[in-house]
Amino acid sequence: MDMSFSPEDAAFRRDAREFIARAMPPHLASKAAVDGHFEMSEIMEWHRVLFTKGWVAPAWPVEHGGPGLTATQRFILGEELALAGAPGLSPFGLSMVGPLLMQFGTEAQKRRFLPRILSGDEVWCQGYSEPNAGSDLASLRTRAEDDGRGNFVVNGQKTWTTYGQYADWIFCLVRTDASGKKQQGISFLLVDMKTPGVVVKPMLTIGGTPAFAETFFENVVVPKENLVGPLHGGWTVAKALLGHERTMIGGVGASLRALARVKRIARATTRGGAPLLDDPEIAAKIARLEVRLRSLEMANYRTLATAALGHAPGPESSILKIRGSEIQQDCFELAMELMGHDALSWHETEGAVPPLEAWVPSTYCYNRATTIYGGSNEIQKNIIAKLILGLS
Amino acid sequence: MHFELSADQKLLKETAASFAKRQSPLTRARELRVDPRGYSRELWATLGELGWLGLAFSEAHGGLGGSFVDLSIVLEELGATLVPEPLVPSVVLAGGVVAQLASRAQLEQHLAPMIAGQRTLALAHAERDGRYDPCWITARAERRGDSYRLDGEKVFVLGGHDADALIVVARTSGAAGDRDGLTAFVAPPDTPGVQVSPIATLDGRRAAHVKLDGAELPVSSRLGDEGAAGPALMLALDRAAAAACAEGVGVTRAVLEMTAEYLRTREQFGVKIGSFQALQHRAVDMFIETELVKSASIRAAIALDAGEPTEAAWAVSLAKAQLGVGGKYVVQQAIQLHGGVGITDEHDVGLYFKRMHALMSSFGDEAHHVARVARSPLFTAGL
Ligand SMILES: Cc1cc2nc3c(=O)[nH]c(=O)nc-3n(C[C@H](O)[C@H](O)[C@H](O)COP(=O)(O)OP(=O)(O)OC[C@H]3O[C@@H](n4cnc5c(N)ncnc54)[C@H](O)[C@@H]3O)c2cc1C
Numbered sequence: 201m202d203m204s205f206s207p208e209d210a211a212f213r214r215d216a217r218e219f220i221a222r223a224m225p226p227h228l229a230s231k232a233a234v235d236g237h238f239e240m241s242e243i244m245e246w247h248r249v250l251f252t253k254g255w256v257a258p259a260w261p262v263e264h265g266g267p268g269l270t271a272t273q274r275f276i277l278g279e280e281l282a283l284a285g286a287p288g289l290s291p292f293g294l295s296m297v298g299p300l301l302m303q304f305g306t307e308a309q310k311r312r313f314l315p316r317i318l319s320g321d322e323v324w325c326q327g328y329s330e331p332n333a334g335s336d337l338a339s340l341r342t343r344a345e346d347d348g349r350g351n352f353v354v355n356g357q358k359t360w361t362t363y364g365q366y367a368d369w370i371f372c373l374v375r376t377d378a379s380g381k382k383q384q385g386i387s388f389l390l391v392d393m394k395t396p397g398v399v400v401k402p403m404l405t406i407g408g409t410p411a412f413a414e415t416f417f418e419n420v421v422v423p424k425e426n427l428v429g430p431l432h433g434g435w436t437v438a439k440a441l442l443g444h445e446r447t448m449i450g451g452v453g454a455s456l457r458a459l460a461r462v463k464r465i466a467r468a469t470t471r472g473g474a475p476l477l478d479d480p481e482i483a484a485k486i487a488r489l490e491v492r493l494r495s496l497e498m499a500n501y502r503t504l505a506t507a508a509l510g511h512a513p514g515p516e517s518s519i520l521k522i523r524g525s526e527i528q529q530d531c532f533e534l535a536m537e538l539m540g541h542d543a544l545s546w547h548e549t550e551g552a553v554p555p556l557e558a559w560v561p562s563t564y565c566y567n568r569a570t571t572i573y574g575g576s577n578e579i580q581k582n583i584i585a586k587l588i589l590g591l592s
Numbered sequence: 593m594h595f596e597l598s599a600d601q602k603l604l605k606e607t608a609a610s611f612a613k614r615q616s617p618l619t620r621a622r623e624l625r626v627d628p629r630g631y632s633r634e635l636w637a638t639l640g641e642l643g644w645l646g647l648a649f650s651e652a653h654g655g656l657g658g659s660f661v662d663l664s665i666v667l668e669e670l671g672a673t674l675v676p677e678p679l680v681p682s683v684v685l686a687g688g689v690v691a692q693l694a695s696r697a698q699l700e701q702h703l704a705p706m707i708a709g710q711r712t713l714a715l716a717h718a719e720r721d722g723r724y725d726p727c728w729i730t731a732r733a734e735r736r737g738d739s740y741r742l743d744g745e746k747v748f749v750l751g752g753h754d755a756d757a758l759i760v761v762a763r764t765s766g767a768a769g770d771r772d773g774l775t776a777f778v779a780p781p782d783t784p785g786v787q788v789s790p791i792a793t794l795d796g797r798r799a800a801h802v803k804l805d806g807a808e809l810p811v812s813s814r815l816g817d818e819g820a821a822g823p824a825l826m827l828a829l830d831r832a833a834a835a836a837c838a839e840g841v842g843v844t845r846a847v848l849e850m851t852a853e854y855l856r857t858r859e860q861f862g863v864k865i866g867s868f869q870a871l872q873h874r875a876v877d878m879f880i881e882t883e884l885v886k887s888a889s890i891r892a893a894i895a896l897d898a899g900e901p902t903e904a905a906w907a908v909s910l911a912k913a914q915l916g917v918g919g920k921y922v923v924q925q926a927i928q929l930h931g932g933v934g935i936t937d938e939h940d941v942g943l944y945f946k947r948m949h950a951l952m953s954s955f956g957d958e959a960h961h962v963a964r965v966a967r968s969p970l971f972t973a974g975l
Contacts, residue, residue: 209593480963486966492914
């Protein structure tokens with residue numbers, strides 16, 4: 201057993217850290233310093249910086265423009281980006297539809313879409329969830345019907361479409377057959393957001409930030425060449441993503457950064473003239489959170505080590521999403537608690553509280569989503585109970 | 593970075609697992625609860641023959657020069673069937689102090705026979721008023737010519753009811769809480785003025801309270817320099833805490849398996865209780881804590897082997913605090929999910945429950961280690 205990174209990996213970490221510090225434009229760096237909300241334009245600006253460096257899609261194979269990093273280097277790069285508070289890139293093209301196209305797409309689809317995902321020339325969003333199909337995704341009802349002239353005609357509604365209002369393309373799960381088992385009649389379809397009949401209604405999150413949207417489809421005509429994988433085979437396509445690399449799923453890097461912010465707030469906030477951090481009870485509270493986070497960090501390292509050997513993820517990897525999302529929430533909950541009155545503040549008013557704290561209430565609110573999206577924690581537990589503990 | 597076991601370590605793990613299953617299954621731990629010794633000297637000798645008592649001592653100390661990771665592998669397996677021999681108290685704790693401080697002659701006399709499985713040692717350091725502070729020692733040792741005179745009281749000397757020698761830590765100078773001024777002595781339990789009172793512990797094992805009332809020990813019984821035992825004591829306690837975590841990994845693993853099996857077989861309302869989602873989610877939380885306890889324990893073992901003191905102490909405290917929370921969760925929920933039968937002395941789940949609590953209360957509890965994490969230089973590093 202060995203917990204250390206090889207000299208080459210340590211050198212890579214230094215390079216990555218230096219690059220990030222050097223390449224981040226000042227207006228992004230100043231937002232990162234307060235962990236403020238990044239606008240989509242800023243996220244894409246950062247996307248292009250990483251694209252130019254060749255690091256925008258660390259996990260992509262070299263033939264499609266990936267940098268050819270090892271699993272460990274990919275992890276290190278991801279961690280350094282998180283620790284630096286860099287804008288989080290949209291995962292929908294780079295980590296979702298891109299890899300799916302590589303696995304299931306036609307040559308023409310790969311040629312058409314992959315380069316523009318990589319360059320950021322086209323922004324993607326994900327159209328899975330519907331008002332009545334969330335956790336029970338397979339019950340989705342958005343229909344795609346064959347018009348007999350080489351097209352599908354799509355009708356229905358998707359919801360919680362993150363970045364829907366900024367996206368050029370949406371990848372959708374649509375119903376192409378309603379006769380059999382509900383998982384069987386689903387297809388995976390790519391839709392140009394500029395097609396007539398696509399209507400996007402942006403929604404604010406409880407963090408006061410624009411993030412997602414409702415997406416309506418009314419007689420939207422989609423050429424059949426935009427079908428990915430077999431007709432009615434969309435469920436299998438979508439499920440293929442579940443087997444992908446899990447080393448970033450727990451958000452450990454982001455939580456380490458958040459924990460440092462918690463400590464800095466505790467050091468800067470005084471009560472009766474004394475820093476909160478000097479109060480052993482407060483320090484213990486923070487330390488308890490650190491204990492949980494560091495255990496998760498180790499579970500993450502174990503997952504990474506397994507991935508680096510090219511092995512399938514072990515049982516420890518399945519806990520990362522559950523505990524990771526909870527800890528992300530707990531970091532900001534504790535920050536709110538330490539802030540006292542300052543937790544009443546809202547980022548709309550600048551300067552009301554120290555910059556260290558300005559975005560905490562918004563992030564605290566928004567982070568309630570971490571245990572919901574990407575398969576809620578309850579659903580994750582259902583899966584572990586069945587697949588790992590054999591309970592049904 | 594890798595966490596794979598080497599070929600040797602895999603073999604060690606298999607050997608330890610099959611030893612535990614064949615030579616000391618859970619039934620044995622149950623039976624030995626009523627034995628005044630609580631373990632057997634024959635099995636202790638077997639452990640010595642297998643080399644496990646000397647596994648993590650350096651060759652210079654008469655051991656095999658294995659790593660703490662190696663020792664953890666054995667302890668996890670022995671923990672899974674609650675093997676009651678006093679490995680952690682005698683080898684890791686008392687043996688750890690002796691190895692760090694003893695002269696060559698003292699090693700020969702005290703450590704070698706323990707490594708061979710012929711004798712056991714116990715560390716008498718803790719005092720009631722000190723809780724888990726290793727330096728909170730008020731028992732005094734006063735030099736009188738060629739001997740020392742010891743006075744004071746030690747509590748919960750694990751394995752002390754039956755040890756061939758007590759390693760007593762007393763103060764030769766300074767005040768309670770001082771790191772300096774602590775001195776370790778080897779005291780045969782039949783020394784006049786040493787009163788060993790056996791006590792039962794909640795996990796069915798044995799310990800002792802020890803009274804020192806003018807006990808006279810020759811200068812030759814002193815381990816190391818006068819007043820210099822503090823660092824050795826603290827390191828031995830850290831290693832013991834990490835050892836408890838490794839054992840705890842075995843406990844949580846066994847309890848999780850046992851509980852999942854129960855959920856898969858027990859029926860109520862005409863269905864397996866494992867089909868109830870409330871219980872499924874509880875079992876998944878047990879699984880999560882089991883993995884976290886294991887992850888933290890691995891970090892502690894690796895950090896102890898790496899030997900950077902600040903980092904090692906930090907990693908040990910992270911692990912022991914994780915055990916305090918996660919280990920407790922696993923055993924408590926295991927009982928809940930067993931229902932009434934989990935409350936009976938007859939059922940094995942209670943044995944694990946109580947062993948886990950013994951591990952949690954030894955070598956620093958959760959609150960102690962959380963406070964240590966908060967005081968570590970690493971807590972505020974790089975802010
Ligand atoms: C910030 C954010 C961004 C999102 N972005 C996208 C996106 O870009 N594209 C997209 O398609 N979707 C997106 N989603 C949707 C997300 O995937 C769904 O919210 C999620 O799958 C849950 O579905 P739901 O909201 O309908 O809740 P429901 O499924 O109605 O769940 C409500 C509650 O019931 C629980 N529950 C449901 N079923 C079970 C069960 N079987 N057992 C136990 N508990 C259960 C859930 O855990 C939850 O607590 C996003 C969501 C959020 C919050």
